[in-house]
Amino acid sequence: MSVSGFDFSPLSPVPGIRLGTAFADIKGKNPDKKSRDDMAVMAFDEGASVAGVFTQNAFCAAPVEICRRHLGENIRAFVINAGNANACTGEAGLSDAEQSCEYLATSLGISAQSVMPFSTGVIGVPLPMPRLLDGIQGCVDNLDEQHWEQAAHAIMTTDTRPKGHSVQFVHEGEAVIVTGIAKGSGMIKPNMATMLAYVGTNAKVATPILQALLVECTEKSFNRITVDGDTSTNDSCMLVATGKTSLPEIQEASGDLYEKLKTAVFEVLLHSAQSIVADGEGATKFLSVLVQEGESTQECLRVAYAVAQSPLIKTALFASDPNWGRIVAAIGYAGVKGLDANAVRVYLGMGIVSDVVKGASASAVNIANEVLIVEQGGCAKGYREEVGQRIFDHEFITLRIALGRGQKSETVWTTDLSHEYVKINAEYRT
Structure with a gap:
């Protein structure tokens, strides 16, 4: 897989x-x-x-x-x-x-x-x-x-x-x-x-x-x-x-x-x-996590890895479940001091983020069918679950997180967590 x-x-x-x-x-x-x-x-x-x-x-x-x-x-x-x-x-x-x-x-x-x-x-x-x-x-x-x-x-x-x-x-x-x-x-x-x-x-x-x-x-x-x-x-x-x-x-x-x-x-x-x-073990989804508007590279990476390595988010990806509550929870526990939850915006889209690491400005990243899902501390007014579902059904998903704190940005790439991952690693030595 x-x-x-x-x-x-x-x-x-x-x-x-x-x-x-x-x-x-x-x-x-x-x-x-x-x-x-x-x-x-x-x-x-x-x-x-x-x-x-x-x-x-x-x-x-x-x-x-x-x-x-x-x-x-x-x-x-x-x-x-x-x-x-x-x-x-x-x-x-x-x-x-x-x-x-x-x-x-x-x-x-x-x-x-x-x-x-x-x-x-x-x-x-x-x-x-x-x-x-x-x-x-x-x-x-x-x-x-x-x-x-x-x-x-x-x-x-x-x-x-x-x-x-x-x-x-x-x-x-x-x-x-x-x-x-x-x-x-x-x-x-x-x-x-x-x-x-x-x-x-x-x-x-x-x-x-x-x-x-x-x-x-x-x-x-x-x-x-x-x-x-x-x-x-x-x-x-x-x-x-x-x-x-x-x-x-x-x-x-x-x-x-x-x-x-x-x-x-x-x-x-x-x-x-x-x-x-x-080609991650058991992978069915490819997730780009782009964190923007951070005060430093390190706080962008803390947020990106908190999201990318959350078992709850990764299993939701596998289930194609747009459970955005798990995403904001991970952002919140990432350890960014003084983070204003009301200033954070979270967007969901399709595709692979690559341009930003090649030197393009964060605003130049083109993400298909992007939709705002979180703003002002809660669900965005215009967001509809069926829109998020269509994106989560896609093989390549992009999660863009704007922290509202500065000019730094970082991108991390990850997979979902599937039954096959557990099987591969449970049987690795047999």
């Missing part, structure tokens, strides 16, 4: 990046029969710059710890497995992550410090190292620039579909490519990035600028989504710039080339983030 849209379009290869996948049976559920690939390797030509952001969960997984140690080295490869998070596995887990780096490094003829490991899946279970090492070799054996789609499938866990997007632009007659893949469906409330995401570009970018660019773009994309309010132990988002163009290296966060690249990277990350929401 998932929300329609966000099609997986053909992905453009990025010069200087090769990808390979393999079936290693990481979960140990299918030892005798080939299944969907569950491992991927990404290899980069010498000279690539690499940036990364990772989970803020205190119980971060062993591969995240190793990635943080290795980031800043001359990174030449990623190794990724699905089906096992290698999280809460102690020193043995760290040793396993390091061994996977060493094994891939030997296969590629590079140093172990230039490899970064990533895992996703069940927490608290040791990695099946013999199968994983065999899988690494299988990935190396079929490395190819064209294998982005195969890699997008290989990193999936409870995802019902792969997630990826490509953008190209021309600068001074030369094509610049940005391609990314991601995975995520449940345990989604990133506090840095998403579950796993990998973006590559052939632009040449100095590492500090690349890192700052990634942080800025993830803040308004992956850091604005939630499915269930749970921040994973394994969240990682990586950006690789291979420099395989004749264009000059971007050394400052300014200029036409930098701005074009930033726009392209943001589009890829936003598409991936929204794709994760649309």
Whole structure:
């Protein structure tokens, strides 16, 4: 079950990046029969710059710890497995992550410090190292620039579909490519990035600028989504710039080339983030929560997340029940000091809010069939239940909340909460 849209379009290869996948049976559920690939390797030509952001969960997984140690080295490869998070596995887990780096490094003829490991899946279970090492070799054996789609499938866990997007632009007659893949469906409330995401570009970018660019773009994309309010132990988002163009290296966060690249990277990350929401576990609805007229970014986000993560609101979405009382209750308990309930207006509409995070003014956001449902501390005089019902019957719903306090605005994207979400997570380990 998932929300329609966000099609997986053909992905453009990025010069200087090769990808390979393999079936290693990481979960140990299918030892005798080939299944969907569950491992991927990404290899980069010498000279690539690499940036990364990772989970803020205190119980971060062993591969995240190793990635943080290795980031800043001359990174030449990623190794990724699905089906096992290698999280809460102690020193043995760290040793396993390091061994996977060493094994891939030997296969590629590079140093172990230039490899970064990533895992996703069940927490608290040791990695099946013999199968994983065999899988690494299988990935190396079929490395190819064209294998982005195969890699997008290989990193999936409870995802019902792969997630990826490509953008190209021309600068001074030369094509610049940005391609990314991601995975995520449940345990989604990133506090840095998403579950796993990998973006590559052939632009040449100095590492500090690349890192700052990634942080800025993830803040308004992956850091604005939630499915269930749970921040994973394994969240990682990586950006690789291979420099395989004749264009000059971007050394400052300014200029036409930098701005074009930033726009392209943001589009890829936003598409991936929204794709994760649309594929949220058991999702039948996609909700954009746009909070405007706040005094600060933080109070806008407090209100947006209070609404987006309310089980009562999410179950009402699933039932297509326009129970606006639950919405105002969440706004009221969000913790905005001195909030004047009489100044708050709440609007309901259809569609996906994206323009505001791309730089458009809040007033420029076009929401279809928008209707005012709450004003002056109560139900708006012109509101009719049947109007709200028509909107709640729609797959893509927008909730716009005007706090009447200032000029700040923020957008968060979320899903409903369905019977299927409970079923998926109740049976996750069986």
